[in-house]
Amino acid sequence: MRLFIAVPLPAAIIEKLSAISMRLQSGVNEFRWSAPESWHITLQFLGNASREQYECAVSRLRELRMTPIRIRIEGLGIFDRAGVLFASVAVTPELLLLQRRVTASTEACGFVPEARAFQPHITLARSKDRRQGLAGLKAKMRLQPRFTSFIAEEFLLYESFLGSAGARHEVRERFPLGGH
Numbered sequence: 001m002r003l004f005i006a007v008p009l010p011a012a013i014i015e016k017l018s019a020i021s022m023r024l025q026s027g028v029n030e031f032r033w034s035a036p037e038s039w040h041i042t043l044q045f046l047g048n049a050s051r052e053q054y055e056c057a058v059s060r061l062r063e064l065r066m067t068p069i070r071i072r073i074e075g076l077g078i079f080d081r082a083g084v085l086f087a088s089v090a091v092t093p094e095l096l097l098l099q100r101r102v103t104a105s106t107e108a109c110g111f112v113p114e115a116r117a118f119q120p121h122i123t124l125a126r127s128k129d130r131r132q133g134l135a136g137l138k139a140k141m142r143l144q145p146r147f148t149s150f151i152a153e154e155f156l157l158y159e160s161f162l163g164s165a166g167a168r169h170e171v172r173e174r175f176p177l178g179g180h
Contacts, residue, residue: 002160003049003172005102005153006040007071009122014039016147017087020046020076021124024085024140031085031125031137038169041071041089041119042122043102043155046111056109058157064101067178069094073122073147078134083127085137087147089120098155098177153177 005092009017014036025033046057072090079086089095096118127134157173 001051001054002162003046003057004053004158004160005043005046005088005106005155006158007043007098007155009039009041010150012148013073013150016145017122017124020087020145024125024137030128032128035124038167040125040156040158040169041122043099043120044106044111044113046106047110053109053111054172057106057111059104060108061102061157061173061175064100064105064175066094066101068151069098069177070149071095072149073139075147076124076141077121077142078138080134082174083129083134084122084123085125086121089122091118091120092121095120098152102155148170154163 015046017039018036021033021036025031025101046053070092072092074090077086078084099120100117103111107113145156154174154176156171158169158176159172161168161170
């Protein structure tokens with residue numbers, strides 16, 4: 001099974017991002033747009049996992065204790081090299097602590113933390129051939145939207161299924177923040 005751990009988005013944020021995404025899509029067909037139900041903020045990509053690793057991760061993540069945290073979406077951006085349009089998420093001390101505790105919890109199960117710095121974001125679209133359409137999309141992004149923050153009250157363990165239409169994600173476990 002192919003797993004990752006992420007913070008889900010509330011309906012109000014999904015609505016706002018959907019409206020922005022629809023506006024940006026018009027006249028731009030060099031991108032594969034992510035489905036709103038697949039949007040999330042990844043804390044750790046685990047990759048392929050055995051049943052034992054899955055059970056270990058679930059057990060360890062259930063022990064994690066933190067209060068709910070405020071998440072702030074900052075604006076839109078593009079990872080030029082990868083050809084990815086995203087909504088950036090502020091790296092607050094609380095979000096960074098959650099991400100570090102998640103990766104520390106799963107490390108005991110054989111999952112290796114990413115070497116690069118944590119860069120939380122929500123992937124909205126991917127260029128079909130990396131560089132095509134980036135200039136046109138950047139021109140449409142000149143006016144940055146304003147987002148409200150939200151309180152994350154849980155994080156989830158997802159299983160990802162790859163297909164020709166893109167990845168489909170299913171929630172396998174929910175881990176509440178606070179109120180344990």
